[in-house]
Amino acid sequence: MNIxxxxxxxxxxxxxxxxxxxxGKLSQxxxxxxxxxxxxxxxxxxxxxxPVAHIVTEVDDIINDPEIDIVIALCGGxxxxxxxxxxxxxxxxxxxxxxxxxISEYFSELTALAQANHVILRYEASVGGGIPIINGLTxxxxxxxxxxxxxxxxxxxxxxxxxxxxxGADFDETLKLAQSIGFAEADPTADIGxxxxxxxxxxxxxxxxxxxxKDEDIQKxxxxxxxxxxxxxxxxxxxxxxxxxxxxxxxxxxIYTTVEPVLFNEKSIMANVNSEFxxxxxxxxxxxxxxxxGKGAGKEATANAVVSDVLKIMHxxxxxxxxxxxxxxxxxAKKGTAIFKGRYYLRVSVPNDAATAEVLSFIGQLxxxxxxxxxxxxxxxxxxxxHADAFDAVAEQLKNQHYDFFYARIYN
Amino acid sequence: MNIxxxxxxxxxxxxxxxxxxxxGKLSQxxxxxxxxxxxxxxxxxxxxxxPVAHIVTEVDDIINDPEIDIVIALCGGxxxxxxxxxxxxxxxxxxxxxxxxxISEYFSELTALAQANHVILRYEASVGGGIPIINGLTxxxxxxxxxxxxxxxxxxxxxxxxxxxxxGADFDETLKLAQSIGFAEADPTADIGxxxxxxxxxxxxxxxxxxxxKDEDIQKxxxxxxxxxxxxxxxxxxxxxxxxxxxxxxxxxxIYTTVEPVLFNEKSIMANVNSEFxxxxxxxxxxxxxxxxGKGAGKEATANAVVSDVLKIMHxxxxxxxxxxxxxxxxxAKKGTAIFKGRYYLRVSVPNDAATAEVLSFIGQLxxxxxxxxxxxxxxxxxxxxHADAFDAVAEQLKNQHYDFFYARIYN
Numbered sequence: 110m111n112i113x114x115x116x117x118x119x120x121x122x123x124x125x126x127x128x129x130x131x132x133g134k135l136s137q138x139x140x141x142x143x144x145x146x147x148x149x150x151x152x153x154x155x156x157x158x159x160p161v162a163h164i165v166t167e168v169d170d171i172i173n174d175p176e177i178d179i180v181i182a183l184c185g186g187x188x189x190x191x192x193x194x195x196x197x198x199x200x201x202x203x204x205x206x207x208x209x210x211x212i213s214e215y216f217s218e219l220t221a222l223a224q225a226n227h228v229i230l231r232y233e234a235s236v237g238g239g240i241p242i243i244n245g246l247t248x249x250x251x252x253x254x255x256x257x258x259x260x261x262x263x264x265x266x267x268x269x270x271x272x273x274x275x276x277g278a279d280f281d282e283t284l285k286l287a288q289s290i291g292f293a294e295a296d297p298t299a300d301i302g303x304x305x306x307x308x309x310x311x312x313x314x315x316x317x318x319x320x321x322x323k324d325e326d327i328q329k330x331x332x333x334x335x336x337x338x339x340x341x342x343x344x345x346x347x348x349x350x351x352x353x354x355x356x357x358x359x360x361x362x363x364i365y366t367t368v369e370p371v372l373f374n375e376k377s378i379m380a381n382v383n384s385e386f387x388x389x390x391x392x393x394x395x396x397x398x399x400x401x402x403g404k405g406a407g408k409e410a411t412a413n414a415v416v417s418d419v420l421k422i423m424h425x426x427x428x429x430x431x432x433x434x435x436x437x438x439x440x441x442a443k444k445g446t447a448i449f450k451g452r453y454y455l456r457v458s459v460p461n462d463a464a465t466a467e468v469l470s471f472i473g474q475l476x477x478x479x480x481x482x483x484x485x486x487x488x489x490x491x492x493x494x495x496h497a498d499a500f501d502a503v504a505e506q507l508k509n510q511h512y513d514f515f516y517a518r519i520y521n
Numbered sequence: 522m523n524i525x526x527x528x529x530x531x532x533x534x535x536x537x538x539x540x541x542x543x544x545g546k547l548s549q550x551x552x553x554x555x556x557x558x559x560x561x562x563x564x565x566x567x568x569x570x571x572p573v574a575h576i577v578t579e580v581d582d583i584i585n586d587p588e589i590d591i592v593i594a595l596c597g598g599x600x601x602x603x604x605x606x607x608x609x610x611x612x613x614x615x616x617x618x619x620x621x622x623x624i625s626e627y628f629s630e631l632t633a634l635a636q637a638n639h640v641i642l643r644y645e646a647s648v649g650g651g652i653p654i655i656n657g658l659t660x661x662x663x664x665x666x667x668x669x670x671x672x673x674x675x676x677x678x679x680x681x682x683x684x685x686x687x688x689g690a691d692f693d694e695t696l697k698l699a700q701s702i703g704f705a706e707a708d709p710t711a712d713i714g715x716x717x718x719x720x721x722x723x724x725x726x727x728x729x730x731x732x733x734x735k736d737e738d739i740q741k742x743x744x745x746x747x748x749x750x751x752x753x754x755x756x757x758x759x760x761x762x763x764x765x766x767x768x769x770x771x772x773x774x775x776i777y778t779t780v781e782p783v784l785f786n787e788k789s790i791m792a793n794v795n796s797e798f799x800x801x802x803x804x805x806x807x808x809x810x811x812x813x814x815g816k817g818a819g820k821e822a823t824a825n826a827v828v829s830d831v832l833k834i835m836h837x838x839x840x841x842x843x844x845x846x847x848x849x850x851x852x853x854a855k856k857g858t859a860i861f862k863g864r865y866y867l868r869v870s871v872p873n874d875a876a877t878a879e880v881l882s883f884i885g886q887l888x889x890x891x892x893x894x895x896x897x898x899x900x901x902x903x904x905x906x907x908h909a910d911a912f913d914a915v916a917e918q919l920k921n922q923h924y925d926f927f928y929a930r931i932y933n
Contacts, residue, residue: 127807133664133665133807134662134663134666135663135664138663239808239809240811241657241660241811244660248829249653250546251547251550251829251832252539252545252546252547252550252828252829252832253545253546253825254546376787376788376792376793377793378790378793380793381788381792381793382790386810390814393825394545395544395821395822395824395825396651396815396816396821396822396825397651397821397822398798398815398816399652399653399813399814400800400812400814400815401814402790402802402811402814403811403812404810407809409807409808410808413664413665413805413807416664417660417663420663420664428840428842429840430840
């Protein structure tokens, strides 16, 4: 079995080491021999000390190579990787990718294309890094209707929040630290803005609910509004801030989704998922709650998920198993965040009395008892249970008046 | 595909509902039709409103029935179930069981017997109830050497500890409460004494390390010595008591195992696994840490695991997959608890000054700095890091002198 590897960055290197250098147990468990014969990389200075694999700079050298059976697509980004995955499938090659952007955007098209070309498309590493969540979800679906998915699914933002919590540091400096040690990208928009979580939530929700949920269906709030003062204040009340993706399939056959910072009780599992670790909880109607926890990023864990997909493809081929493809034919309404409710925390920075008065008038619209504290030009509010839509409306007013503020719903 | 069901208690009823009443999604996902045709139950008064399944009182009606392809063994206990699983395999029937006692005791014999008779033996529900931990472990093993397993794997003791923590109640009354609502058996020895956890740890360790680890290889400390005063004292220091199974495959090719009460920092995942939920963590050399969390007991969750095994058997048969059997041929030393170390908590009840002096002389042997508090006829000690063996030796002296005491190692 010959593999063409697109992309030779951190994860690509890890995949190369597991396959060609056999740094795991692949050779013991693969049903036949498997090797990466070509690696696409623009950087010719990277040496591959390997008599088999060689670096190519033109993707066509891989896509048009009739000896290559599987393409592993790890370039990242959108258009180029999408085009090459599509071309590989059309050329009758199986594809493994970790690209959540491409899978979530073209999920239906690519799975149909794989089916039409009698090849297999796998993407375990696209959600939760090394966590076998797609496998776990798929297995649970054999006996269960899944009606809820909730998870900490972004290592960068979780690292930043963990670090801010540990050190009382502020957002901007912690982001810079994360960038300096390679835990955040130079352009952190996808992570900080919720797009990365949203794409992962879209993939899991599409599989679980049997309908296509797309990134743009999911309302996202960035986590960049959080300040050291927020972490301190909610910490005093026994809460920890986490960046959560959450979807619910309600009995009314509607799907509700959100990506936003939320508060967890410090004595809960989710509150204690730290740094690069991820945790995804699913709710099934027979099995109840299952959670899957592990490294959501990193070279070896993610490479493990990619090579597990390669093994599954080899297994499917050897035993001529059916190429199971997900179906997205359920008709379900997408209704935004209306179902979410809970107690809320809000902090607004109020430079003067007029601002304080205005903010108080905004939050006066909330039909809920509130604990309000005004201290050092900050106004802090904890509400009783309230619907997300009602709170979002107040947040919209604060935003329109350019206040510096942060808010989050409280879980358990 | 015809099934004979041995045992029609809580889980048996759940399995019947999933298969014959199709209360999940089995009929949508099974590769062919499947039905329970006979149920062994001594209690003929239980009615089965089903034109297909009927109750039998003689196990031979199932074992000797050539129409039955799969036997699901859910009687519990040891000898009878062991004999019937053996007979079923010898009769060329596939077997699914939730019986951790039988699997851990006869693991090697039964897997060999299944192989010799070209049938499949599955036991996902024997560890962690509804949690797909055997599946997750098996998948991880395809690429990883697993070198550590750690888990909260007993719902009864976890319920008791959670309840004691919530309500400040003592052990005896909480056990009685657990018995009255069906969360503990009339004879709770297997749960409280650590045998249940030990068997589950034996099964997982045998699979992970490729050598036979048996119940009797594992040192167990009961969790019945814990008192409300212990929970209160460690709670003040930010710790929660949990009943843990833990095994390590060390680089010296030795296996270390223990089942005992331990302390977790209240801000950790394990500390927040409550009531009937279980959590199992495995450490792989490529993937790092993975954790699997879910309901460790209960009708529907456990039935889900049993019927998942039935589905996997049907899948294996339909596509003529190899019947993968675990191997236990690695030669590894079993060295008890010597590798475990950590800070320790100890409480000894000291009725008078002579007792206090004696206990102080015992703990004076520990080569570690200690914080000691004597209050209301209790002596409390927190040590610095110390080896388990050293602490166990002191505990042995306390036991020989019939002190009422409790101790636990601290995990962070």
